[in-house]
Amino acid sequence: MTNIRDVLAANLKGFRQARGWSQALLAEKAETSTNYIGMLENTVKFPSSEMIQKLAFALGIDPTDLFSREIDPVSTMKNYRKAALEDIYELLGCLINEKIQELDKKT
Numbered sequence: 001m002t003n004i005r006d007v008l009a010a011n012l013k014g015f016r017q018a019r020g021w022s023q024a025l026l027a028e029k030a031e032t033s034t035n036y037i038g039m040l041e042n043t044v045k046f047p048s049s050e051m052i053q054k055l056a057f058a059l060g061i062d063p064t065d066l067f068s069r070e071i072d073p074v075s076t077m078k079n080y081r082k083a084a085l086e087d088i089y090e091l092l093g094c095l096i097n098e099k100i101q102e103l104d105k106k107t
Helices: 004-018 023-029 034-041 049-059 063-067 073-106
Strands: none
Touching: 004 034, 004 049, 004 063, 004 073, 023 034, 023 049, 049 063
């Protein structure tokens, strides 16, 4: 049987490293201490639900990704980045179309 602390620790470290972040940077973004991040990654501590949300938000992932045994943090981060870029392109397209329509109305 897999220990949930081990899964969380491995995934937290994996997502952090996939972003190229230090423990200090993740701690800053999640509004906690570097020491606490280290304790999570070494299975010494287990986070509250609020901290799980903060960690996931800081990493830009779904909180459930922290507990998946079948997840590859590097691939998941690439997928999230790709989806974010697609959303940005779609938004930019909409803004450009709105601007074109405004200009057409003026002429």
